[in-house]
Amino acid sequence: MAKKILLVDDSTTALMMEEMIIKQHAGYECLTARDGKAAIETALRVCPDLVLMDVVMPEMNGFEACKAMRKESVLQDVPVILLTTRGEQDYVEAGFQSGCNDYINKPVDAAELLALLQSYLGE
């Protein structure tokens, strides 16, 4: 059974690129959301195997959405990887304090992204 990955990004271009990369892996299925609020709603409905989420988004940013997900019992253990253009150490630490499992910088590299997903989801 395919592993469900919830992709969250307000950038249609980034979302499309990430989806194209992830779909190359036969074992992954993608769901998408455009902001933090929509991500929580979708995650509660489908209970994904992993969430890959941008940080800077309208409505609710990635840090806030990650914190909110950690308060939901069904989502507490779902791996959350934050994606961002900001690689500064304090920014990364803020991400981990929000409850994320990992962090990856934009622009996304397919090898790095797939290796990271595989480390959480396996083959």
Next chain:
Amino acid sequence: MAKGSSKVQGVNGTAERDGELFSLATLTVEARKRAVAHRLRAVRTEQEQLEALREIAANLIGSERLAVYQVDASMSCCTLRWQFGMDSLLPIQLALAQEEHLRRAAEGDLVMANADSGTAFVGEFSAQALVPIQLRNGFAGVLVLFTLLRQKKSLDASDRELFKLFMH
């Protein structure tokens, strides 16, 4: 932090691993090109075009400091049309006779700063790339990327491929 040292699983020999990494590198390039082409095709107005350029630059190229100059019909000067992420105001108008890199871009050349060509300049500001574009208002323009995100060390051949999509 991202697990940059993570192994690509399911790979045994070096040649096989090299082959997989090559195909993943190709995948990155192709996915970026398709996403950019799709995004640019959807643009209708100048405002949408500028937003698309900002979004692509930040998410797929690695620059959050950029500007667009409009080239006047006589090809004698460029006027600042839009800037994003800059700490200071860029020159509003620049005479092309005094701007080698801007003039080359206005004439249709893609200018990228690298070890061979050295630093590119717009006024007193150093720039990473100057890309000729066609503005949706009908004028020729030049997209200028000033600095790159800290994790993006330099522009490369795959970025050049993306810039070519901007030029059409």
